[in-house]
Amino acid sequence: MKAMKTSWADEVDADYVDGLPPDKVHTDGNFKYVTEYKFNEEGKKVKVVRTYEYKKQTVPKVVARRRNWLKFGDSIDDKPGPCAQTTMVSEEVHMVFLSSKELEQANEPQMEPGKKMAKCRICNGEHWSVNCPYKGTSMDSKTLMESKATAAAAAAVSDTSKTGKYVSPFLKEGGCAINGINGSTGGKPWDRERSTVRISNLSESMTEADLEELVKSIGPYSKLYLAREKSTGLCKGFAYVHFKFRQDAAAAIEILNGHGYDHLILSVEWSKPQP
Amino acid sequence: MRPLMLQGHERSITQIKYNREGDLLFSCSKDQKPNVWYSLNGERLGTYDGHQGAVWCLDVDWESRKLITGAGDMTTKLWDVEYGTIIASIPTKSSVRTSNFSFSGNQAAYSTDKAMGQNCELFIIDVRNADSSLADQTPTLRIPMTESKITSMQWGPLDETIITGHDNGNIAIWDVRKGQKVVDSGSDHAAGINDMQLSKDGTMFVTASRDTTAKLFDSESLMCLKTYKTERPVNSAAISPILDHVVLGGGQDAMEVTTTSTKAGKFDSRFFHLIYEEEFARLKGHFGPINSLAFHPDGKSYASGGEDGFVRVQTFDSTYFENIFE
Numbered sequence: 001m002k003a004m005k006t007s008w009a010d011e012v013d014a015d016y017v018d019g020l021p022p023d024k025v026h027t028d029g030n031f032k033y034v035t036e037y038k039f040n041e042e043g044k045k046v047k048v049v050r051t052y053e054y055k056k057q058t059v060p061k062v063v064a065r066r067r068n069w070l071k072f073g074d075s076i077d078d079k080p081g082p083c084a085q086t087t088m089v090s091e092e093v094h095m096v097f098l099s100s101k102e103l104e105q106a107n108e109p110q111m112e113p114g115k116k117m118a119k120c121r122i123c124n125g126e127h128w129s130v131n132c133p134y135k136g137t138s139m140d141s142k143t144l145m146e147s148k149a150t151a152a153a154a155a156a157v158s159d160t161s162k163t164g165k166y167v168s169p170f171l172k173e174g175g176c177a178i179n180g181i182n183g184s185t186g187g188k189p190w191d192r193e194r195s196t197v198r199i200s201n202l203s204e205s206m207t208e209a210d211l212e213e214l215v216k217s218i219g220p221y222s223k224l225y226l227a228r229e230k231s232t233g234l235c236k237g238f239a240y241v242h243f244k245f246r247q248d249a250a251a252a253i254e255i256l257n258g259h260g261y262d263h264l265i266l267s268v269e270w271s272k273p274q275p
Numbered sequence: 276m277r278p279l280m281l282q283g284h285e286r287s288i289t290q291i292k293y294n295r296e297g298d299l300l301f302s303c304s305k306d307q308k309p310n311v312w313y314s315l316n317g318e319r320l321g322t323y324d325g326h327q328g329a330v331w332c333l334d335v336d337w338e339s340r341k342l343i344t345g346a347g348d349m350t351t352k353l354w355d356v357e358y359g360t361i362i363a364s365i366p367t368k369s370s371v372r373t374s375n376f377s378f379s380g381n382q383a384a385y386s387t388d389k390a391m392g393q394n395c396e397l398f399i400i401d402v403r404n405a406d407s408s409l410a411d412q413t414p415t416l417r418i419p420m421t422e423s424k425i426t427s428m429q430w431g432p433l434d435e436t437i438i439t440g441h442d443n444g445n446i447a448i449w450d451v452r453k454g455q456k457v458v459d460s461g462s463d464h465a466a467g468i469n470d471m472q473l474s475k476d477g478t479m480f481v482t483a484s485r486d487t488t489a490k491l492f493d494s495e496s497l498m499c500l501k502t503y504k505t506e507r508p509v510n511s512a513a514i515s516p517i518l519d520h521v522v523l524g525g526g527q528d529a530m531e532v533t534t535t536s537t538k539a540g541k542f543d544s545r546f547f548h549l550i551y552e553e554e555f556a557r558l559k560g561h562f563g564p565i566n567s568l569a570f571h572p573d574g575k576s577y578a579s580g581g582e583d584g585f586v587r588v589q590t591f592d593s594t595y596f597e598n599i600f601e
Contacts, residue, residue, distance in 0.1 A: 057315075063298040066339065067313070072359035073322030074283075074308065087317035088280040090587065095276075095546075096557045097598055 020045065030054045052081065121260075129260070168253065168270065195249040196271035200238040202226075203262040207235070215241050218255060219248025240271055278560060279317035281586040283310040288580030290332050290567045294339040297572040299356075301342065302586050303330035309344055311356065314571060314578070314588060321359045325352060332373050336380035341402065343383050345371025351385045353405050363409035365400070369393040373428040376402070382415070382451075384437055386425040395424035397439065399451055418454050427471045429480060431494060438494065440468030440482060446497055460497040463490060469509065470567070475516040483509040489523050491549065503547045503554075511567045517574030518596075519549035524579055526564025544568065544579055544589075556598070560587050 020037040027033075032052040040046045059067075071078050075086070121129040129135065199211075208226050215221055221243045227236040243249040249270075257268040284304035291302045293314065303309035308322040309330050328348030335342050335356060342354040347370040353362040367387045374385035383402045389395040399416040400409065423443035431438050436457065437449045444464030448457045466485035473480045479500065483489045489512040491501035503512070509525040526542045542564055546556040563582030570577045576590040 059298065060296060062339070063296050066298060066357075069320060069357050071319070071321050073310075073324050075319045075321045078319065082316050082318040086281060086283045086319045087312075088282065090278050090280040090560070092277050093559055093589075095592065095595055096559075097594070098555055098557065 050084070130263075194271070194273075195243040195246040197241050197243070197249050197252050197268055198238060198271045199241060199256065199266055199268050201264050201267045202235055202237050202239060203264050204234045204237070205262065206239070211239055211241070214256070214261065215243075215252060218243075218252045220244040221248075276590055276592050278590075279588040281310075281312055281317055281319070281588065282584070283312070283319055283322070283586070284308075284584045286329070287563070287582040287584055288566050288586060289330060291569050291578050291580040291586055292333060292335060293569050293571055293578070294335045295337045295572065296339070299335070299339060300569075300578055300586070300588065301333050301335055302580055303333045303344060304580075304584065305329040307346070307348075309333055309342070309354075311342075312586070314576070317588060323352075323354050323359050325354075325361050325364070326350070328370065331371060332375075332385075334375045334383075336376040337378065338380060341376070341380070341405065343374045343376060343385070343402075345374040345385050347371075353383075353402065353409065362405050363407050365410050367398075373425055375428050375430055377430045377434040379434055382434060384428060384430065384451075386420070386428060386439070389420075389424040395420040397425060397428075397437070397449070399437075416451060416454050418449060427468050427482075429471050429473055432477050438471065438480065438497075440471045442467040444468060444484060444486065446471075446482065446492065448495075448497060458495075458497045460492065460499070463492075463499045464488070466508075470511040472511075472513045472569075474514045475572075479514070481512040481514050481521055483512040483523065483525070485509075487525075489521065489547075491521070501549065501552050503552055505541075505545065507541050507564075510565055511579075513568045513570045513577065514549065515570055515574050516572055521547045521549050522568055522570070522577060523547060524565025524568045524581075526561075526582070542581070544577075556595070558589065560589070561585065 020039070023037070024035040025032065026035070030053055032054065034050045034052070036048045036050075038046055038048065075083065119125075120127050120132045122132045123134045125132065206226065208224060211224055211226055215224070221241055223240075223242040225240040227238050228234065229236055241249075241252065243252065253268045253270070256266050259266050281300075281302070284302065284306050286305035288302055288304045291300060293300055298314060299320070300312045300314040301309060302312070307326045307328065307330065308324055309326075310322050311320045312318065313320060323342065323344065326344065326346040326348055328346045330344050330346045333342060333344045339356050341362065342356050343351060344354065345351045349367050349370055350364050351367060351371045351374055352364045354360065355362055367385075369388045369390040371385050372388050374383065376383045381401065381403050382399055384397060384399045386397045387393065387395060397418040397420060398414040400412070400414050402409070420439075420441075423441040423445060425439045426442050427440040429438045430436070431448060435451060437451055439447050439449065441447070444462055444466050446460035446463070446468065449455065450457050464482065464484040464486050468482050468484050470483040471480050473494065478494055479491055480494055481489055481491050485508045487505050487508055489503040489505075489509045490499050491503075492499055503521060503523060505523060505525065507525050507527050509523050511524045513522050515521070523545045542561045543557040543559050544565060545554055546558070547554050561579065561581035561583055565579045565581050567580040568577065576588060578586055578588045580586045
């Protein structure tokens with residue numbers, strides 16, 4: 001006999017273990033629903049409903065007998081049916097079927113779709129310029145030629161025309177400062193007829209063939225001189241190129257000055273006369 | 276498909292095997308407790324508690340009564356499958372790398388590692404009336420392996436021979452009556468054999484090797500029939516019992532796993548056509564290399580155990596069976 005009538009809310013609460021409603025198992029035809037309540041990591045109450053389907057299967061007698069074996073070891077306390085701690089159903093996965101074409105693609109290294117690849121300065125390919133297969137070849141200087149062609153043309157013309165563009169002192173009409181310092185040819189620019197350029201900041205591994213490759217697309221030349229260390233035979237870091245035409249020499253300065261070659265930035269200027 | 280994920284191990288899986296009917300799935304790992312699962316719903320039936328080191332190998336006899344395991348604690352143990360109790364614990368002089376029941380279940384073979392000054396040795400024991408006295412009995416046969424240690428093993432047809440795969444890539448057949456080498460494959464594989472699994476009828480077997488290939492061999496002559504090439508070490512390979520398919524599992528070396536993304540690690544199960552040697556499908560899942568693979572005896576599902584410690588049971592969709600190889 002109850003001494004005092006409590007509110008229904010208190011009664012419900014009293015059944016709760018640790019403030020959680022008890023687990024419920026509900027069977028409906030071939031389906032079993034297991035409802036559990038628990039606290040998640042953030043301390044909030046979570047209701048977990050698992051749905052199981054009963055399926056009938058005909059199996060060999062030995063297999064049916066094994067189904068009734070008692071659990072043992074670490075599973076001794078587990079209830080019948082899969083235990084949520086040890087058995088999970090993973091996310092949906094799909095078998096990827098490959099045709100021979102797809103196979104080739106699948107073997108290629110996968111790129112992050114969001115990340116953009118580097119663009120090559122030399123061939124516009126999808127790689128860094130350093131890794132370009134055309135690096136150091138004629139294509140290397142050719143594309144640069146194209147990009148700087150207008151600039152080069154302007155520079156050649158600027159011999160006579162006055163534009164706002166910077167023009168090397170040697171190219172300027174009416175002599176230059178160095179001319180005055182040297183005083184070599186008395187008023188007449190000493191380098192009027194000269195068409196030699198000095199290429200410096202070359203790498204040690206530079207050879208004559210490389211140099212030829214570099215300049216032959218610019219214009220005809222009469223002589224190449226690559227300074228080498230006497231003892232080692234390695235490039236000293238600079239070279240002289242005698243072009244047949246002065247315009248070509250000017251173009252070479254325009255194109256190659258500041259151009260990356262090997263791992264260095266070339267510096268190209270008019271050759272200064274020996275004092 | 277939605278694979279079942281079986282999380283009963285704390286460390287990487289070393290081997291998984293189905294029993295003959297395929298209703299039970301056994302798994303062992305570098306932790307000390309081999310597990311047994313119902314393959315249909317992934318329910319864990321129990322754990323076999325008693326080893327004190329990494330369990331390297333296991334095998335179940337054809338009646339699913341006895342289980343043999345070999346471990347790094349320098350014992351090989353026979354278990355009662357139903358109750359999880361130890362029938363016999365046989366001490367060895369170094370860790371046990373492979374263990375197999377013969378087809379009849381009358382005999383069992385196990386091999387030890389070449390370690391701690393001990394040579395690799397192959398033992399054959401009679402397990403017909405196995406009890407705890409087995410520990411003191413002398414093995415029926417001992418074959419010392421002088422060349423290279425055994426890394427995988429299978430019984431040959433009619434329990435007359437044993438096929439061994441070695442750490443240097445060699446494969447050999449041994450006569451269990453004479454204790455002599457009968458056939459030697461020579462150097463078909465350039466690096467160690469990680470796994471060998473027989474086809475359903477036992478006439479062929481597939482090897483998985485560290486040299487990034489899997490190969491199909493004739494079980495009698497050890498003639499190499501087919502080669503399945505990949506880019507990573509192959510840890511396990513299995514032949515489908517119903518279709519001309521081979522599934523390969525592997526990935527890069529375990530020590531490099533942390534430095535590679537899952538995408539680039541190639542931890543997929545890879546399906547090759549048995550005859551055309553061409554890969555036709557892949558299935559993702561593990562986030563570490565796959566260490567062991569096993570086909571369900573009905574060929575409609577397969578299980579994989581990985582370095583990540585999970586066993587995944589994948590049941591094939593209809594697309595797998597409809598896929599006609601071009």
